[in-house]
Amino acid sequence: MKAEAKVGLLFLGSLILVVGFAYVMGIITPFSNNKSLNVRYNYAGGLEEGSPVRVMGIKVGKVRRIEFEPGFKTKNDEEVKLRVEIDVEKKAWASIRKDSKFFINLAGVIGEKFLEISPGSTNAEEFSSGDSVRGEDPPRIDQLISQSYGLAGKIIELVNKNEGSISNVIAQLDKLTTNFNKTLILLDKTSKNKDMARLLDNAIKISDDVAYLTGNLRSKKAEDTYALVQKLLFRLEPLDGPAIKKFFQEEGVKAKISF
Amino acid sequence: MFEHFVSFTEMTTHAIFSAFRPPVRIKESFQQLYFVANQSLIIIVFCVCFAAMVTILESSFHMRLVVQNDSMVPGFAAMLILRELGAVVTALLLTSRVGAGIAAEVGLMQTTEQIDALKMLGIDPVQYLVLPRLFACIFGGMILTIVADLVCIYSAMLVSDMYLGFSPAMFISGMRRFVHFKDLIFSVIKGASFGVVIPLVSCHFGFRCKSGAEGVGLATTNSVVTSSIVIIIIDFVLSYLFTHF
C-alpha cells in the first residue's frame, strides 16, 4: 500500500473517532427517531441546554434548546415567556399523554437539573411531534435551600459558642429542630403548590432524622458524635465562605454564618 | 539567545511566505505525514494508554482524599485527558521522535554540505525541507491528538471498569456531565499548535548544526529541549485562553 493511502486511512480513522465521540456525547443522533415537544415556562430554575429529560425517573431524552419568546400567550391568555424544546425517545412517547405534567427537578449532591415528565393516563391523547404544552413552574428551591443554610449557620454558631457544654448544645439543637418543624408545617399550610408540598414532606422527614440524631446525642456516643460534627464543620470551612454570604445577601436572606 | 530568536523568526517568516510560491511538494509532504502520523501511531497509543491508567489511579486517590468518595473520577479524568493530557503527551512524544529525527536529518545535511548543494542548484532549502515537514506535523499533530484523546479516554474507561468498578455506562454519563464537544476541538487546536512548533524549532537547530558528530548531537539535543519548553509554554497560554470560552 502506498504511503498516501495509509495516511488517508489514518485520517479516516480519526474522523470516525471524532464522529463516534460526538455520538457518545449525544451531540449527533443519527439513528434516533426522536420526537420533540415545546414546553412553556415562566421560570426554568437553572435548566440548561443538554439537561436530561426523564419519565418516571428514566432518562428518555434531553433539552435541545431554550429560547425567550416575550410575546407568547397560551390559549387561556396566560403570558409564558420561555420555550424549552425537548427531545423524547420514541419508546417513552406512549407514556406521555396530554394530561402529563412537566416538572423541573433537582438530582444528586451536585444539583444537576432535569426535566421530569409524569406519566399520563391512557385515556388522554398522545402528543404529536412539535406540540406546545405548559410546564409546571418549579418552586423557588433556592430560597428554601438558603433557609437550610441559615440553619446550618446557626448550628455552627451554637457549636462554636458552646464548645465544652454538650448538654447545652443538645438542648439548643432540640429547640432548633422543633422550630424548624414549625416553620415547615407553616410553609406546608401556606403553600398551594403540590410539588412544594412534596418537597416539604421530605424536609419534615429530614427534621425527624435530626430529632433522632439529637436523641442519639444523649446516649454514650455523645462525645463521638460531637467530634464528628466538629470534623464536618472543619471540612465545610474551605467551601467558599464569602461567595455563599454574597449569595444570601442577593437572595435577601439574613443568614448569620460565622466562617 | 537573542540571535537564535532573530534567525528563528527569519526562517519562520521565510517558510510562511514560501508556502504561497510554487513548487509545492505534495508527494514529499505525504511521505512526511506518513512518517509523522502512521509511524508514530503505535508508540503514542501505547504511551497514552499507560498515561490514562495513571491518571485514573491518581484522580481516584485525590478524590478520596478530598471528597471522601471517587464518584466524580470519570468526569474529572476525561476532562483532564481532553484538556491537557492527550495533546501534551502526544506533542512531547512527537518532539522526541519526529523533532529529534528532523534535527538529526537536517543537521546531517548541513554538515555534509547537502544544504549548500541545494542552494547551488537554485533550490530554496527552507521551502524544500521545512514546508513538507511543517505540513506533516500540523496535520499529523491534529490526527494523532484526536486518536490519543479518544484512545486515552477509552483505556481510562477500561481501567476504571476493572480497577474502580465504574461500568462504561457510568463512565460515559459521568463524562457527559463535565466534558463538552468543544473540549475535543480545543485539544485538536492544541495539537496543531504544537505541530507548528516541532518542525520549526528542529529545522532551526538543524540548519545551524556545526560539523562533526558532536555538532549533530548538540543540534538534536537542543531541538528536543527547546521544543519541549516551548510546548509547555504554549500549552499554558492556550489553556488560559480557552478558559474564556
Next chain:
Amino acid sequence: MMGVISDAGKVVIFFFRILGVWKRKSISSQLMFEQIWKVTMQSALTTGMAGFFVGAIMTIQFTMQMKDFGALGYLGGLATSTTIREVGPLLIAFMLAGKVGAFTSAELGTMRVTEQIDAIRCLGADPIQELVLPRFIAIVISSFFLLGLGLLLSIFGGILLGEVFSGVSFEEYLRHIPTIVSLPSILTGLFKCFIFAVVLAVICTYRGYTTTGGAKGVGLAVVKTAVGTMVTIVIADWVTSLLADITLRAVLGT
C-alpha cells in the same frame, strides 16, 4: 517487536554491568561531583521553567474543575499534591530525558565514534568506570535536586495563577498544602523520581556507549534515547503508581 525486546534485554545487561563496575571499582569522587554540578546547572533553567508553567497550567485546570463546587480553598493542596506525587517526577524525568539524556548520549556517542572510548581502553582505563558511572550517578543524584527546584517553582507558578486567575490568596493556597500532602505522597514522589532517574540514566548511557556510524549514528542515538526514555518512563510511571498504591494499601490496611 523482537527488536524492542532484545533492546530491553541489552539495556538490562548494561545496567548490571554498570552496577558490577560500581561494586568492584572505586569511583573518583571529583569526577562525580563535577558531573553532578554539570547536570544540575545544565538543566536547572529548563526544569525550573517547565515547573513554573506546569504549576500554572494545573492551577487553571483545577480552578475550572472546582469553581463549580465552591471548593477553591483546596486548590493549593490539590495542585501541590498532584505535583509531588505525579506531575513533578514525570515532568522532571521528561525534561531530564530531553536535556541530560539526549546530551549524555550525544556526548558518549561522539566519544564512541571519534574512537575516544577505544582510546581510553587502550590507555588501560575502563570507560564504564571513567565515563559511564560518574554520569549515571550524577543523573540520579541531580534528579532529586531538580525535583526540588521544579516543585518549588510549580508551587510558585500555582500561587501566582491562583492569585491572578482564581482569586485565591497565597495564604489560603499555602494553608491547605499540609492537610492534603501526606508523607506517603512525598515518599511515592521520591520513589518515582528515583526510578525514572535510574531508567533514564541507563538508557541514555547505553545508547551513547553503543553508538555506531559517525555523525549520523550520533543523531540516531539521540533520537532513540529520547523516544526510548519517554516511553519507558511512561510505563515506569504506571508500574510505580500501581506498586505505591498496593504497598500503601498493604501497610495502612485500607
Next chain:
Amino acid sequence: MIQFKGLVKKFGDRIVLKGLNLSVQKGEILFILGTSGTGKSVLLKNLMGLMKPDAGQIWIEGEEVSSFSEEQYLPIRRKCGLVFQQPALFDSLTVFENIAFGIRRHTKDSEQEIQKKVTKALGLVHLKNIENKFPSQLSYGMQKRVSLARTIALEPKVLLFDEPTTGLDPVTTSAINQLILELSRNLKTTSIVVSHDMRCALDIADRIIVMDQGSIIEIGTPEELKKSQVSLVKDFLSEVLEKEARQ
C-alpha cells in the same frame, strides 16, 4: 613477537577476516596495505582486545590473549600502543592531561615525573609549549601528533598505527611518516602500520603485507614486492611507479 593463527572475524553475515595467519618480528616496521574495508583496522582492534575474534588465536610474547578478559588485557595494552585513525583526543581535557591520562592509570609516578614524561613525549613528536591548550585549539595535524605522543608516553614495545596519514595533506603526511620511522628506530619498537599509502610503505617498511577481502595475498620486503605478479599489488604499485617515472 606477535602471531595470528587462523584468525576469523565476522560482522553478522559478512566475514571480514578469513582465517588469517601472520607473524610479526621484533623491531620491524610492518606495513599492512589493502583497499578500504578489507579488515585491516579490524586486525589491529583484535590485537588490542577492542574486539574479540570469532575463531583463531592471537599470541603476544608467548601468551595466547584472544580469550583474555578486560582486566587481563591491561598489561598487554601497556605493551602495545594504538594510534587511532582520528586523533581521538579527549575534548574535555588539556593536551597535558590527555598525555598524562595513560601514565596515571599505569604507573604510580609523581607529578614531576609525569611532567617530565609528557614533555619528552611531546618533544619526540616535535611539539612544545602546548600542554595547556585544548585539542579543539590545535590544527588537525597537531592533534594527530599529540595523539601519537599520548601513545608513546607509555613507552610501548609495539606501536600500532591505524591509517595514520588518511585525510592529511602531503606535507603533513610525509612528516608523520618520518615520525613513524624515527620513533620506531629511536625507541626500538615493533611497528605495525595499517595504511593504503604504497608510497610511504616502500620508503619506510621492513616488510609489506597486502590484504584483500580478509586474507593475505602478498607478503615481502619492498624490493620483493616490486617484483610481485599479483594483479592488485601491481595496481597499487603502478600508481607509485608512474609518479616516480614522471618526476
